[in-house]
Amino acid sequence: MNVNHVLNEFSDTLLFEYDCDSARLEFTPAAPAVLGLPDRLPLRSDAGGRTLPEAADKLRRLLRAARPGGPVVKAEVTFLGQDGQLWVYLCRCKALEGVSGRGGQIVGKLTDITERFDREQDLLRRANMDLLTGVYNRSAEELITRKLKQNGGGVLFMIDLDDFKQINDTLGHSVGDQVLVAVSDVLKHLFRAGDIVARVGGDEFVVFLESPLDPDLMARRAKMILTHLERIPLPQLNGPVKASIGVALSPPVQPEYAALHQAADEAMYQSKRAGKNGFRLYVSSEMQQREA
Structure with missing residues (x-):
């Protein structure tokens, strides 16, 4: 009984055999229908004169990494299935003895880990998100740090609600939570x-x-935030939602989140000391005396 016949008996498992000479892939029956992979997968990137889908290209690179007598190589590969759904598979493959550029075989197995992957991604999202409001939590600081390094600058708005403690103390934390959710919705x-x-x-x-803004545009954005916060429709409140805003523009040389945060924080407290419900801009180490 040849290898292909044996593989075809595993209809519930995505197994494959790759012939290095013909660049031909042979799968168990379920695989092509689910994954939409080509029948041939040249190991050379320029072979065939066409661009392969990302999943097929990643699988090809995994096959190239398999060495005769070497260990099993593996990688997670995301496929766009024939049904339009994304499937995540753990691909393992091993080169049989005798494989050396031409000739020989590589055998492998694709294990569906879509459910586990989705669960891990959901847990990661939950870890990075504020459960009450659905926006990022403090994990955003690390994300902003990466963005600053990648782009060389950016603008940070720091928004602190005015007299929020009074809302919690007089109207209760449930109303306070409604305010926080409403503010998050406005910002989104x-x-x-x-x-x-x-x-x-x-x-x-x-x-x-990420995109740098000139001071006039930064001021307009801050005014827009204040205007929309005051329009939040919560009849439980005795008045509009107000905030103090500090805005800082990161310098183009060695941008750092700590310095950007400190500048925006200083500008925000300048706004509070000036009477609240306003904003200040911090640009090029100079506090801009602007209010809404």
């Missing part, structure tokens, strides 16, 4: 999906923008 609505919105304290939020 006002900023783009690629901007980072985070709750980093009890009533303190930050928003990070």
